[in-house]
Amino acid sequence: MTPFDSQIAIAKAADFSRYLRGRLDARPELGDWLTDACQVPFTRQAMDAFLAETPIIDEDALKRRLRDLRQRIMAVVIVRDLNGLADLAEVTRTCTDLAEAAFALACDWLHRDLAEVHGEPLDSLGRPQRLIVVGMGKLGGRELNVSSDVDPIFVYPEDGETAGPRKLASHEFFVRLGRRMISAIGETTVDGFVFRVDMRLRPYGDEGPLVSSFAMLEEYFYTQAREWERYAWIKARPLTGARHDELEELRKPFVFRKYLDFGAFAAMRDLHAQIRREVARKDKTDNIKLGPGGIREIEFIAQVFQLIRGGKTPALQTRPTRRVLRQLAAMDLLPEQVASDLEAAYVMLRDLEHRLQYRDDLQTQQLPHASEERGLLARTMAYADWEGFEAHLNSIRRKVAGQFEQVFGAPQEDQSNHPLAGLCNQPPEAARSRLDALGYDDCAAVLERLAALRSSSRYAGLPAVNKTALDGLLPPLIEVAARQANPDDTLTRILTLLEAISRRAPYLLLLREYPQTLAQVARIVGASPWAARYLTNQPHLLDELLDPRALMSTPDWSLLRDELKSRLAAFDGDLERQMDELRHFKQSETFRLLAQDLAGMWTLERLSDQLAALADLLLAQTLELVWADLPRKHCARPAFAVIAYGKLGGKELGYASDLDIVFLYDDPHPDAQDLYARLGKRMNTWMSTLTGAGVLYETDLRLRPDGAAGLLVSSIEAFDDYQHHHAWTWEHQAITRARYSCGDATVGEQFATIRDAILRLPRDPAKLRTDVLEMRQKMRDGHPNASELFDLKHDRGGLVDVEFAMQYLILAHSAAHPELTANRGNIALLGIAGGLGLIPAGVAADAADAYRELRRRQHQVKLQGAEHARLPAGEIAGEITAVGSLWQAVFGQ
Numbered sequence: 001m002t003p004f005d006s007q008i009a010i011a012k013a014a015d016f017s018r019y020l021r022g023r024l025d026a027r028p029e030l031g032d033w034l035t036d037a038c039q040v041p042f043t044r045q046a047m048d049a050f051l052a053e054t055p056i057i058d059e060d061a062l063k064r065r066l067r068d069l070r071q072r073i074m075a076v077v078i079v080r081d082l083n084g085l086a087d088l089a090e091v092t093r094t095c096t097d098l099a100e101a102a103f104a105l106a107c108d109w110l111h112r113d114l115a116e117v118h119g120e121p122l123d124s125l126g127r128p129q130r131l132i133v134v135g136m137g138k139l140g141g142r143e144l145n146v147s148s149d150v151d152p153i154f155v156y157p158e159d160g161e162t163a164g165p166r167k168l169a170s171h172e173f174f175v176r177l178g179r180r181m182i183s184a185i186g187e188t189t190v191d192g193f194v195f196r197v198d199m200r201l202r203p204y205g206d207e208g209p210l211v212s213s214f215a216m217l218e219e220y221f222y223t224q225a226r227e228w229e230r231y232a233w234i235k236a237r238p239l240t241g242a243r244h245d246e247l248e249e250l251r252k253p254f255v256f257r258k259y260l261d262f263g264a265f266a267a268m269r270d271l272h273a274q275i276r277r278e279v280a281r282k283d284k285t286d287n288i289k290l291g292p293g294g295i296r297e298i299e300f301i302a303q304v305f306q307l308i309r310g311g312k313t314p315a316l317q318t319r320p321t322r323r324v325l326r327q328l329a330a331m332d333l334l335p336e337q338v339a340s341d342l343e344a345a346y347v348m349l350r351d352l353e354h355r356l357q358y359r360d361d362l363q364t365q366q367l368p369h370a371s372e373e374r375g376l377l378a379r380t381m382a383y384a385d386w387e388g389f390e391a392h393l394n395s396i397r398r399k400v401a402g403q404f405e406q407v408f409g410a411p412q413e414d415q416s417n418h419p420l421a422g423l424c425n426q427p428p429e430a431a432r433s434r435l436d437a438l439g440y441d442d443c444a445a446v447l448e449r450l451a452a453l454r455s456s457s458r459y460a461g462l463p464a465v466n467k468t469a470l471d472g473l474l475p476p477l478i479e480v481a482a483r484q485a486n487p488d489d490t491l492t493r494i495l496t497l498l499e500a501i502s503r504r505a506p507y508l509l510l511l512r513e514y515p516q517t518l519a520q521v522a523r524i525v526g527a528s529p530w531a532a533r534y535l536t537n538q539p540h541l542l543d544e545l546l547d548p549r550a551l552m553s554t555p556d557w558s559l560l561r562d563e564l565k566s567r568l569a570a571f572d573g574d575l576e577r578q579m580d581e582l583r584h585f586k587q588s589e590t591f592r593l594l595a596q597d598l599a600g601m602w603t604l605e606r607l608s609d610q611l612a613a614l615a616d617l618l619l620a621q622t623l624e625l626v627w628a629d630l631p632r633k634h635c636a637r638p639a640f641a642v643i644a645y646g647k648l649g650g651k652e653l654g655y656a657s658d659l660d661i662v663f664l665y666d667d668p669h670p671d672a673q674d675l676y677a678r679l680g681k682r683m684n685t686w687m688s689t690l691t692g693a694g695v696l697y698e699t700d701l702r703l704r705p706d707g708a709a710g711l712l713v714s715s716i717e718a719f720d721d722y723q724h725h726h727a728w729t730w731e732h733q734a735i736t737r738a739r740y741s742c743g744d745a746t747v748g749e750q751f752a753t754i755r756d757a758i759l760r761l762p763r764d765p766a767k768l769r770t771d772v773l774e775m776r777q778k779m780r781d782g783h784p785n786a787s788e789l790f791d792l793k794h795d796r797g798g799l800v801d802v803e804f805a806m807q808y809l810i811l812a813h814s815a816a817h818p819e820l821t822a823n824r825g826n827i828a829l830l831g832i833a834g835g836l837g838l839i840p841a842g843v844a845a846d847a848a849d850a851y852r853e854l855r856r857r858q859h860q861v862k863l864q865g866a867e868h869a870r871l872p873a874g875e876i877a878g879e880i881t882a883v884g885s886l887w888q889a890v891f892g893q
Contacts, residue, residue, distance in 0.1 A: 119164020293397025490526035
């Protein structure tokens, strides 16, 4: 901009802002200064430089200097904003920088002034202490508006006393400092004020002490603080002093619960209702902050998700509203278009708020009524007239209000009018008739189960809020359970789930706030007792039911890996939280696959692929975390790989499968064996330790060289030597299904080379046949079946027979037919063997179909909660015959 352009811009701004016009008339030198100053944003560096230009000799000089700075900043911001040179981010950043600079200077100067008389306030270790000014609300979020008040809270670390001759208790020292600071910033003098100061957010409000020690604040948080104060502390940010980490350790657990806190909906809904009543009482429907569709509703939408999920998702602990909205969209907690619309509305309403305040430097968000004022306001918002602008504004506010109602719409808490309300209080015959009409089979047993729940000691000991929520859930749950094919079993499983979560109000409130989840719960627990137990043991998984799209979306393991890395990084240094995060991630992804499986989205083969991919991902992340925390390392990256055996290696993993793994390394360093042994041991501990979130995976390391008696980790050279010269035949059988899982890819390639060489070794078919048959008999002896049912896995004609037959074919013929070494799964390998003529093609095809069906039936039986996968032999006679034919073709018996 040229100086001439500056003059035009200043004149345009002064035509609208009576405040700016008054300042320019009273201080002509301000206009001269503004000509150049308005061409660039007013930075924090420039503020500090201005404050340092003139020594502060007394308190009056401090007040004058701060007010002079404020007038200059206001002038620059008004000119730049009204001429389209500053966006909302610049305006709020500049206003926040002014507040921070003012508090920093006032706190420092006044502290030194008091300390000259009384000495430094000392902590228990004799160290000087400083007052911490905590910026609340928009100040904490760096979103301050141009004529805002500020809501600080004054905190200091420890009680004690000052070190000077005129000693004071530290508390009294900081009280005096706080009072003088409020005056320095908030008092209206002939030069105006810097910011209006509102101290009512401090503990106990107006009746509480002006300053609080950390100990006082902690006690207040956990004994006296009300629910709405968690909302107030979301954006809280220390502006001065030190020991901020200790303050954050108090704030974060108070604001952000470790669990999903769906009780926040009701608390925020009640707070908003109070505001709405106040708005209606004072006729403030035209208030763009507090009225319908206003700024506060957008802030509430953002902040309720922070309160609910911030403890589990640290990315939601960010303070600025716009950043929270973007994060909600990125996490699919709000549709991207909704979040974008809300952010656009927020920007427009905040811009409008500033124009209302530019007029007379008043803290107002009320739209004007005078037609002339309305016309002027519309033109500053780039509209030709009020009517056009008002139509646009009303459209935006309606959209915001609609979204607010969608997020906060009150659930049907009162179920007294539900057709099934009071079912247990009805005459038995009438109650049984109602249940019979719904499709229940044993209506008397259902009534007994419901009555037992309501008469149990657990129910009697519940807090009132839990009882109310549980009572309200029973009628709709009885209704949705009746829609399943097995209503009696479904309702029994649902009631077991309710009993398990009855003391945990957040889960009851989740189901109440999102009634659409009830049908999902009924569908999943009705389909599978195993799924019902899984959900009952991990009730936090109810959260996964909130978004049906996400629940049923095919996993993108690359994106999920990045998401997990981000979640783990948020708990850097907190190993316990990282271990829990791994477990929660596994449980969530397993539950999604389970829901998709029950909905028929996966074949068993594809489902096993997904479960193996999940295990590989978690093994890789565990390796990365353990390595990062491992002491005494001689290299930056481990030359170490995890080799998958068994079901993981063959990608036939089930929901509850353990992991057969082997650790290999290739590192000539003399400390390598010790280093990688410590790495492997810690990895195993990380996975198998029972934490509050459960176990990640049960692991089996016995397939390593020399089994349980061998070293935990092996060098590539030692592994190669063992496989060539010392391994038993059954160990070569095991390696047919082994593959690289994670870690150093070069080590993985070396393993693959060794595996290929081992499988292609020439072997004596007769000796191989004897060894395989002996091992198969040992397995049969180790899994006796005294029942009349057929064991799908272990009995003759079952899954293990197919596996052993295929392993024999691989070991016997890979030297001549290397295509058999591919780890492609038994079904594909049977096809290859048939195509090569090693067994009749028809036998191979029938055995492959039988193997597929036996695995499918095994999976179904496990989902029904059976301990053993056993069925009447007659139901699978064809499959048993097909496997027998394969066994005969391979072994001649």
